[in-house]
Amino acid sequence: MHQVWDLVTGGSTFRGQAGGSLWLPPRASEVAGQVDWLFYFILIVSLVFFVLIVVLMTLFVIRYHRPRGAEGTEGVEHNTALEITWSVVPLILVAAMFYLGFRTFMKIAVAPAGSYEILVNAQKWKWLFTYPNGYVSDELHVPLDEPVELMMFSQDVIHSFYVPAFRIKRDVVPGRYNKVWFRATQKGRFTIFCAEYCGTGHSDMTSSVVVHSRQEFAKWLEEASAALAKKPPAEAGADLYRTRGCASCHTTDGRPGIGPTFKGLFGSSQPLSDGTTVVADENYIRESIMDPQAKIVAGYQPVMPTFKGRLKDVEITDIIEFLKTLED
Ligand code: CUA
Numbered sequence: 001m002h003q004v005w006d007l008v009t010g011g012s013t014f015r016g017q018a019g020g021s022l023w024l025p026p027r028a029s030e031v032a033g034q035v036d037w038l039f040y041f042i043l044i045v046s047l048v049f050f051v052l053i054v055v056l057m058t059l060f061v062i063r064y065h066r067p068r069g070a071e072g073t074e075g076v077e078h079n080t081a082l083e084i085t086w087s088v089v090p091l092i093l094v095a096a097m098f099y100l101g102f103r104t105f106m107k108i109a110v111a112p113a114g115s116y117e118i119l120v121n122a123q124k125w126k127w128l129f130t131y132p133n134g135y136v137s138d139e140l141h142v143p144l145d146e147p148v149e150l151m152m153f154s155q156d157v158i159h160s161f162y163v164p165a166f167r168i169k170r171d172v173v174p175g176r177y178n179k180v181w182f183r184a185t186q187k188g189r190f191t192i193f194c195a196e197y198c199g200t201g202h203s204d205m206t207s208s209v210v211v212h213s214r215q216e217f218a219k220w221l222e223e224a225s226a227a228l229a230k231k232p233p234a235e236a237g238a239d240l241y242r243t244r245g246c247a248s249c250h251t252t253d254g255r256p257g258i259g260p261t262f263k264g265l266f267g268s269s270q271p272l273s274d275g276t277t278v279v280a281d282e283n284y285i286r287e288s289i290m291d292p293q294a295k296i297v298a299g300y301q302p303v304m305p306t307f308k309g310r311l312k313d314v315e316i317t318d319i320i321e322f323l324k325t326l327e328d
Helices: 002-009 032-064 080-109 214-229 233-243 282-290 313-324
Strands: 116-123 126-130 140-143 147-154 159-163 168-172 178-183 188-194 207-212 269-271 277-279
Touching: 032 080, 116 140, 116 159, 126 140, 140 214, 147 159, 147 168, 168 178, 207 214, 233 313, 282 313
Parallel strands: 116 147, 140 207
Antiparallel strands: 116 126, 147 178, 159 168, 159 188, 188 207, 269 277
């Protein structure tokens, strides 16, 4: 019995290091145990009452059904003790659910003072993470056992930041900051999902959160920033292509994606949706990054978000240099 319980719940302690269970991912954050405890509490209470009510209903139907031709029941009075019991017991249970749920909700909602702050930029269909030193990555890297607060904003529509292993999920609504925090309790790599339907690429809007020890995290951030700073433009452009969201819509192998492929794009003639043609030179590419709706290539939808304010001039130049390496 104990093994079955452990298999279903991932360990009965609901603390830290538990691995995944039959139906839930590992508990890799501080609040995960509390969230699971609440989940099982509500599940078990619901199951007990479901079975109790269905069994009683069935028994009563069999025991008290009216035989053909018999008189109807008369003179059934109310029973005060019974009615108080079936009102007060559920009241206590739902009040306990509210109290425990609200306590855990407040814990998840309010970050401890001095949390490590990371900016999260959600856009169709990519997560970008900006660290205090300005470095941007497309995977979230965080230190172990330290409170991390995410300041999240959306460039376009509503997305939702969801890490099942941390048991946290928060909508990212355009026009305001949405915050969520966590303290990772396990090293490793966990999946990030977008949990709000946001268009064509919604199901591809996944990433990972990588939990390092404190020292490893500091080392990772320093090395990643230093490596990017001293790369030649075309290589920096290739990094930006991967990490800033271009790759979700533009391939480099000739296959059409949500947008035109980048293979052989630079210097080629592109037929536009208004019947004219444009040569894909530096100015056209810069315009397409800053004002994507200005010229739409024939056969594609005007869905690309603007990168104005999100890419520096030098980064646009890096991307153009990268595109030049993809000529046929
Ligand atoms: Cu972003 Cu779904």
